[in-house]
Amino acid sequence: MAISNYSSTSSSTFYLTGIPGYEEFHHWISIPFCLLYLVGITGNCSILHIVRTDPRLHEPMYYFLAMLSLTDMGMSLPPIVSLFRVLWSISREIQFNVCVVQMFLIHTFSFTESSVLLAMALDRYVAICHPLRYATILTPKLIAKIGVAALLRSSILIIPLLARLAFFPFCGSHVLSHSYCLHQDMIRLACADTRFNVIYGLVVITMLWGMDSLGILVSYVFILYSVLRIASREGRLKALNTCASHICAVLILYVPMIGLSIVHRFAKNSSPLIHIFMAHIYLMIPPVLNPIIYSVKTKPIRQGILHLIFPHKVSSSVM
Template sequence: MANANDNNVLPSIFYLTGIPGYEAAHCWISIPFCLLYLIAIVGNSTILHIIRTDPNLHEPMYYFLTMLSITDMGMSLSTLPTVLRIFWFNANEITFDACVTQMFFIHSLSLMESAVLLAMAFDRYVAICNPLRYATILTPRRIICAGLVLLLRSTALLLPLLIHLLWYPFCDSHELSHSFCLQLDMIRLACADTTFNSLYGLGLVIFFWGVDSLGIIMSYIFILRSVLGIASREERLKALNTCASHICAVLILYVPMIGLSMVHRFAKHSSPLVHIFMANIYLLVPPVLNPIIYSVKTKQIRRRILQLLEPQRCLSAFK
């Protein structure tokens, strides 16, 4: 690429931002970040290991949970390198190609997580409203096909947005606002008409998040209608309890996402720390809390984790 000083060409280097004003404390700030990344990676790895090794968990619900855990782990691993490089080594430079690559993984995995939650809502709908046909509707083959469709949906439509960045000149500051690359953050630095990226990005958000959230809401309307038709109060609570983990996962993803969108649109002139804080919550909290919630609320997974942590089993491992 050409030199970044040329006002009409694409720069080869961008500069990420840690926590402005707290550069001297970056090493200490890295401690909670490292803890969160560790919890996310170990937690989701544990979920994947338990589902893979326990034949009793080879069911549609746990296949979708596998997709969610893989997505969460990918989300953590996509931001971890640049975040820790800044906090540990004050290395805030990133090439344009690396920035766009990281941007692709962050945005596609975010869209994928929303799509998986929609699929999990459909899974709960079938399990509660049509339990006798549950195994015949959600066959392993159909689940694999659904996963591939969701993956294609989350990546293919995103590519034009990122490819279009190749044609933008960046003639002013090359300093980004976060310790990772986001599309909205990059296009604000372009000194060209960014209408396509702005409108296309907004359209993607409305399409993906709108369709997914509407699908989840409709699924739970049918679920509630079916549950309220059950005569026994205990059976109603038992049916709703199977949805508790999924409802928590939906709230964990959508509440920070809505908060971040509100900050970007209605608090543009607020402190940069607010934007940084909300962006980190949006990207870090779901991968950290999802495995914890499913470990606590799902009896089969909780039992397997307790078996893994059983003292006698641990002792026998060292014999």
């Protein structure tokens, strides 16, 4: 029976999918997922704690790094409950309203992370191209405004996309192809004209990811121009080394994000395992790898991590 009005749609039940064909191994599959989530949450919480408690890290670069950790967790935490409910065979059901909230959080924080990476590129541009004005340009007040603007921009633009879902009839299958809710997956089940969602989704992606990636690219063009003017080879390498972590973070977010969008839009007939694999990489890899990369490449963060793990040894070595 078709579901065609707001009240019935909002009370609809959808069914999540685990790993098709491997249902008997779901409990075992949940172990690496659990480890990845623990590593990601521990790493990002550690960075937040270090930046908050170490006065030496109260600088623009580390404030933006703290924002990156917050968006990483905001993007990866919403699907945890539904993922493990499916893998542990507790329940595959999810209500429409819960699904929409989950989609809102996942998509909002993924777009916000893109904006934070743009802000971090601008931070590197100011630090390398205008080092004497670094502290006066990137004040704590401006950094807070950038963070709020990034979150508001992403959340406001995603609301019309999700609000339309409440008026779609879902008269066929209610089985989603992932262990959590994604907008691309939901509109596939609607028996209605979804052209607005498809076109508006492409516009939002172009506006947010496109503008952010263009801004990052332009920032690095100016950075490279300034670095090449540095006389000493050591100076050039030192300047570029401060950008290495950020470049890795950009690739870690954008490559899976673009891959997932391509798979959903242009490879609909491919194996469901490819869709599921790409979706989990998109949500789980950035929160896991970003803290590791910044811990390895950034000396103050590395020292802070070591101090958390070996407080007495690090304290005695400093003394």
